[in-house]
Amino acid sequence: MIFNRPDTTEQVFAKIRGQKPKFLFIAADGPRANHPNDAQLCQATRNIALNIDWDCEVKTLFRDENLGCGVAPAGAITWFFEHVEQGIILEDDIDTDPSFFTYCEELLNYYKNDEQIMHISGSYFFADIKPKDTENSYYFSKQLHGWGWATWRRAWKFYDYDMKDWPSSNTDTQLKAYYGDNYPFWKNIFTNMQYKGNDIWDYQWIFTVYKQNGIIINPTANLTKNIGFNANATHTTNPNSNYAKLKLDAILHINHPANRDINIENDTLYYKHYLGFDWRAELEKQKLSWKLKNNLKRLRRKLLSFLR
Numbered sequence: 001m002i003f004n005r006p007d008t009t010e011q012v013f014a015k016i017r018g019q020k021p022k023f024l025f026i027a028a029d030g031p032r033a034n035h036p037n038d039a040q041l042c043q044a045t046r047n048i049a050l051n052i053d054w055d056c057e058v059k060t061l062f063r064d065e066n067l068g069c070g071v072a073p074a075g076a077i078t079w080f081f082e083h084v085e086q087g088i089i090l091e092d093d094i095d096t097d098p099s100f101f102t103y104c105e106e107l108l109n110y111y112k113n114d115e116q117i118m119h120i121s122g123s124y125f126f127a128d129i130k131p132k133d134t135e136n137s138y139y140f141s142k143q144l145h146g147w148g149w150a151t152w153r154r155a156w157k158f159y160d161y162d163m164k165d166w167p168s169s170n171t172d173t174q175l176k177a178y179y180g181d182n183y184p185f186w187k188n189i190f191t192n193m194q195y196k197g198n199d200i201w202d203y204q205w206i207f208t209v210y211k212q213n214g215i216i217i218n219p220t221a222n223l224t225k226n227i228g229f230n231a232n233a234t235h236t237t238n239p240n241s242n243y244a245k246l247k248l249d250a251i252l253h254i255n256h257p258a259n260r261d262i263n264i265e266n267d268t269l270y271y272k273h274y275l276g277f278d279w280r281a282e283l284e285k286q287k288l289s290w291k292l293k294n295n296l297k298r299l300r301r302k303l304l305s306f307l308r
Helices: 006-019 038-049 067-082 097-108 169-197 203-211 263-274 279-307
Strands: 022-029 057-062 087-088 094-095 117-121 138-141 149-152 213-218 225-228
Touching: 006 038, 006 094, 022 038, 022 067, 022 169, 067 087, 087 094, 087 097, 097 117, 117 203, 138 263, 169 203, 169 263
Parallel strands: 022 057, 117 213
Antiparallel strands: 087 149, 094 225, 117 149, 138 213
């Protein structure tokens, strides 16, 4: 999936060219009307992605107008799975180790008919704080990472951009059963998505996997890296982020875990290390902020009533 970043797209596409896939699907959002340079940048980016010098069947979905970073990626992935049963999804700022592709291919085939496995991630964030797992190539998780990933049509068919199933009558019970004590974090995010709206697509995918009680596969070595941390990015704008400094690693041989237990230790580290803040404290701040705003609104109404 590409847009208007020829610099990062060139790096990403060099890795794809190294794999020489037989099938390639390229989806590009259109230029923004209020950004004069977008048309030129979008075309330059598309030209890079179309520079294919190997035997490959190519399909394109090039938008004339800008749909944004929510609708465009969601539509692109849906379009992708109208043509294939399984595949790898990369955005224009995700660098990869060559072993990422063989890792995804092997696991896509290995779990093809296992409907509870819904997402294969390429990211591992804990290399600097944990000894490397030399026994297993991946672990089972309930924390989804989207910087280079793979899935199946059978899983994506449940995706609902509008999250029409949120909330349900037993929301808290379901969330706690899936996320444990961290469920308020996701309740807050899903509620914000439903009622405030966001130009985003991946939280809806996280919601989909949760709703289906899905299991996620995360590697025990970091196979992907976001190289788009700069002022031109939509979300990853801080070049000093710890995740801008991640290093690529490799998985040269797949060792499958002996059981399907969720790795609670790594899932807990996700909140402390990946999110990088105490979500409970942040949630309390938000509640206090909302309470203050509501109190101020009530006070304003009373003052207006008094003045009348």
